[in-house]
Amino acid sequence: MRPLRVVGLDLSLTGTGIAATHTGEGTPRLWCSTVTPRRRPTLTRIDHERLHEAVSVVMGAARCRPDLVAIEEPLVTGTGNVPLRLAELHGAVKHWLWSRSIPYVDVHPSKVKTYATGNGGAKKDVVLASMIATYGTVGEHGVHIGSDDEADALSLLAMTLDQYGQALVDRPESHRRALSGVRWPLIDLADRAVA
Numbered sequence: 615m616r617p618l619r620v621v622g623l624d625l626s627l628t629g630t631g632i633a634a635t636h637t638g639e640g641t642p643r644l645w646c647s648t649v650t651p652r653r654r655p656t657l658t659r660i661d662h663e664r665l666h667e668a669v670s671v672v673m674g675a676a677r678c679r680p681d682l683v684a685i686e687e688p689l690v691t692g693t694g695n696v697p698l699r700l701a702e703l704h705g706a707v708k709h710w711l712w713s714r715s716i717p718y719v720d721v722h723p724s725k726v727k728t729y730a731t732g733n734g735g736a737k738k739d740v741v742l743a744s745m746i747a748t749y750g751t752v753g754e755h756g757v758h759i760g761s762d763d764e765a766d767a768l769s770l771l772a773m774t775l776d777q778y779g780q781a782l783v784d785r786p787e788s789h790r791r792a793l794s795g796v797r798w799p800l801i802d803l804a805d806r807a808v809a
Contacts, residue, residue, distance in 0.1 A: 615779075615803050616674065616803055617642060617679050617780060618635065618681050618774075618775055618778050618780050618801070618803060619634075619635055619636050619637065619640075619679060619680045619681045619682075620634065620635045620679075620680055620681065620682055620683070620684065620771050620774045620775055621633070621634045621635075621672075621675050621676060621683045621684070621771070622634070622683075622684045622685075622687065622766075622767040622768060622769070622770030622771035622772075622774065623675075623683060623684070623685045623707070623738065623765045623767060623768070623770065624686045624726075624763045624764075624770070625685065625686070625688070625700070625703050625704055625719060625765060626700075626704065627651075627699055627705060627760050628650070628651070628694070629648050629649065629650045629651075629660075629744065629761065629763045629768050630648070630649045630668060630671060630763065631646070631647075631648055631759075631761060631762075631763025631764045631765070631767035631768075632647050632649065632671065632672075632675050632764075632767050633646045633647075633764060633768040633770065633771040634680070634752040634771070634777070635647070635678075635680075635700065635771065636678035636680075637678065637778070638674055638677035639676055639677070639678070640677075640678050640679070644757045644768060644782070646757055646758065646759050646768050648760060648764050649668075649671045649760045649765065651664055651667060651668075655802070656785065660766070661699065661726045662701075663701060664726065665683065665702065665706045667734075668705055668706065668707060669706055669710050670708050672710065672711070675746035676711070676714070676716060679716075680716060680755070681717070681801050682717050682718065682719060682774055682778075682801060683711055683716060683718040683720070684719050684721055684770035684771060684773070684774045685704070685707070685708070685719070685721065685770070686720075686721055686722075686723055686726050686766055686767075686770060687720045687721060687722050688700045688701060688703075688704050689723065690752035693793055695761075711804065712739050717766075717799050717801070719774070719796060719797065719798060719799060720797075721770055721773070721796055722795075722796075723766075723793040724792075725771045725773070725793075725796060726739055726741075726766050726770055726773070726792070727769075728791065728792035729769050729772065729773040729776075729785070729789050729790070729792035729793070730744050730745055730765065730766075730769040730788070730789070731744045732767060732786065732788035732789050732809055733805075734745055734792075736755070738765075739762070739767065740748075740762070741762060741765050741766065742759065742762045742765040742766075745759050745768055745769060746759050746765070747766040748783060748785075749768055749772065749782060749783070750793045771787075773792060773793060773796075776790065776793060777793050777796070778798075778801060778803075780786060801805035
């Protein structure tokens with residue numbers, strides 16, 4: 615079985631976290647990044663420029679032809695138009711993935727936190743510290759995790775790899791219990807060729 619190609623996305627109106635197992639050219643390399651929009655979000659109407667910018671970033675990460683993209687589900691609570699604008703962002707990204715036959719899976723934020731820390735109600739700084747302690751030393755040089763958005767994206771990536779038998783590191787059962795209850799798609803890696 616070849617190594618799984620995974621992208622983790624923590625989509626946000628202010629800073630989207632991305633983690634991937636491969637570069638856009640398909641070279642195996644674990645990396646994280648935070649993409650901050652060039653301008654503040656417009657919450658009173660659909661912001662096509664920001665949606666285009668976000669989808670363009672996802673397009674770049676997806677050049678590696680991922681087997682699966684794991685996306686943190688948006689919270690439907692909030693004030694004003696924030697939930698609506700976030701839902702528009704999720705819809706645009708998911709439609710783009712669907713239109714390219716790239717499978718994706720939604721993961722509830724509590725599952726992301728549980729996999730990272732063992733606690734589904736952990737605060738952002740605790741998730742970040744746990745991810746740095748666990749994955750900052752993975753591989754020859756480790757992976758730089760520079761924000762809580764990147765920590766969430768890397769947690770999504772790591773739990774996806776674990777679900778499909780390619781865990782980056784061994785995690786305790788208190789963390790791995792986050793894998794249950796997610797609607798993981800079937801992926802056949804045996805014969806799938808990657809261009």
